[in-house]
């Protein structure tokens with residue numbers, strides 16, 4: 613078991629013209645013993661580089677990585693006692709499943725009985741006991757992925773590092789393997805660091821999630837905390853599908869209180885802020901601001917409704933996406949396009965005028981320059 617700490621870690625590569633490529637910038641993270649930590653972010657944000665530095669496959673340019681209190685910057689990968697599972701799991705094609713799993717232990721000269729025991733236990737956990745005599749080419753993608761995980765399990769490492777291990781699988785198999793890896797985590801009670809660009813994988817698997825962008829951690833929190841209280845515009849837009857709606861506009865005050873007014877003419881959206889929001893945003897009057905609201909906090913009504921917390925906006929339906937369990941309405945008000953998530957039976961057709969109730973208690977506000985969140989919604 614292991615606690616892995618990154619202290620102000622940076623990785624600077626040399627580009628083709630000798631220029632510096634800062635792949636990871638000043639990342640500090642403490643991955644607790646037995647924790648399942650997910651690193652998530654778009655392509656090129658530094659996820660793999662961060663993981664490879666933990667494994668020792670990539671040198672640290674600045675900062676320190678420690679495992680259980682010991683700095684490992686200069687420790688060889690094989691002496692770190694971490695097992696890594698890659699997206700391209702490259703099983704040895706001429707070896708059986710058993711031999712593939714046993715190979716690492718054989719190299720380390722484990723006794724035969726010990727190897728037998730570990731391989732059969734790992735195979736049992738992963739449900740691949742009947743496949744032990746097969747060659748990789750006779751396995752499905754999901755089965756091969758299990759063998760790759762098995763190779764890591766038999767080593768009984770201090771921690772597991774996964775780099776997008778499921779991205780070669782089809783959607784259905786991904787969901788199944790996702791559950792299996794979560795179960796494995798519970799069963800082995802091991803520290804796991806898991807890299808993905810898929811926010812659903814991140815949300816469903818992680819005890820905590822570190823959201824990365826341009827080599828920097830944007831926010832580190834549990835899945836629901838990230839969803840409810842995104843620290844900035846990037847996290848707000850990255851976590852959640854369909855993504856949060858953003859309305860650019862300004863705040864203005866009058867005798868009636870503080871109001872948000874969307875940019876453009878017609879503005880489309882004009883709402884009165886709740887007293888607690890007004891209190892937090894007073895210093896922002898007459899300044900640009902971004903209002904964020906998730907699609908499930910926007911409600912559709914065919915006739916003008918009145919609710920205590922809602923603010924009503926008129927919009928036009930542009931597109932309807934029926935997904936079965938729910939329907940997404942793509943709407944437009946003034947210059948602003950946005951999405952509303954409704955139960956499946958909601959009527960409506962493109963071009964139709966509708967009334968939209970915004971749940972103001974759920975509004976987020978962001979500074980357009982710093983992109984930081986300015987309020988904590990309820």
Ligand SMILES: Nc1ncnc2c1ncn2[C@@H]1O[C@H](COP(=O)(O)OP(=O)(O)OP(=O)(O)O)[C@@H](O)[C@H]1O
Nearest residue numbers: 625626633635654655656657658659660661662809
């Ligand atoms: N060996 C290298 N030399 C130069 N630049 C590199 C090297 N390896 C990675 N990079 C750059 O570092 C940045 C981070 O790469 P990294 O592979 O960590 O991203 P990632 O988040 O894993 O992306 P993906 O989701 O596409 O796998 C990228 O801009 C990449 O081009």
Ligand SMILES: [Mg+2]
Nearest residue numbers: 659660661775
């Ligand atoms: Mg990667």
